[in-house]
Amino acid sequence: MLKLYCAVDGELRECNQSKLEDALWVDAIAPSHEEVDLLNKTFKLQLQDVADCLDPNERSRIELDDNYDLLVLRSLIRSAKENGTAQTMPIGIFVTPRNIITVRLIATFSGSDLMADFKKKPRIQNTGDLFLALIRKINRDIDRKVRPMEGQISVLQKAVLSRQMGEIGERAYNLNSELILLNTSLLSNFNAISMIGRARHISFTEDQADILEDLENDVAQLYDMTTIYREIMQNILRAHESAIANNLSSIMKILTSISLILMLPTLIASLYGMNVDLPLQNDPLAFWIIIAITAVAVAFLWLAFKVKKLL
Structure with missing residues (x-):
């Protein structure tokens, strides 16, 4: 499925598919073979690059081509943003001098979601604004998933100290698995974002460059947070396993x-x-x-x- 967005008075609005080349943002969600061929003919996207973006296990990276720049990031899928288990999918952001083309397997967010989190919505007028908005949205979704984990870890720590073993096991292991996934995704996202300066087909104003630097710092901060949380969770799991072993030893005695x-x-x-x-x-x-x-x-x-x- 292809969705086309144009910039009108600083806002994104869906536009007619006949204006494919004129669209600021072409969002390809699980595109069919015909749609992939259309993207290839219109924007000269390499078929292998498009296929990589549709691979659920694709890592974050940046690729430079004569016709476009490609940034692949790991994005939190919609079902995992609230209370579900964290899962990420790759999203490929192709940048040409006039267009942004995103290729993804699952709709992790829509065009209206890009600015839904801001009281004062930033204006989107060109590819640079849209490119930063996409990175910001991906980062904010992960941020919403990571921030509440501190409270969940605190509850688990209290449960370990009070020997409430039955309330810990599954929750602790699930949370640890989420942290491993998010930590790995954030590390690859950070490495990819840090190399955006090598891009050939997009340039940033001084303000946009400052925003990009802030986004890079935010990703680094989230990575550090998940790293710390992972270490805490490892200690909780070790304490949990040790408590279970001690309980078993006491019972056997x-x-x-x-x-x-x-x-x-x-x-x-x-x-x-x-x-x-x-x-x-x-x-x-x-x-x-x-x-x-x-x-x-x-x-x-x-x-x-x-x-x-x-x-």
């Missing part, structure tokens, strides 16, 4: 102690089940005497284990 205590009456009962002459066998109170001796022995063992803190 208690079971072993109980087995030893029960072994004594079992041994006495086994001895008096033998068909041989035994002490007290002719005494009418033999049963109660043996029960009393067994009870005293069991009580002594229980007290000894209690003193040794084995129970």
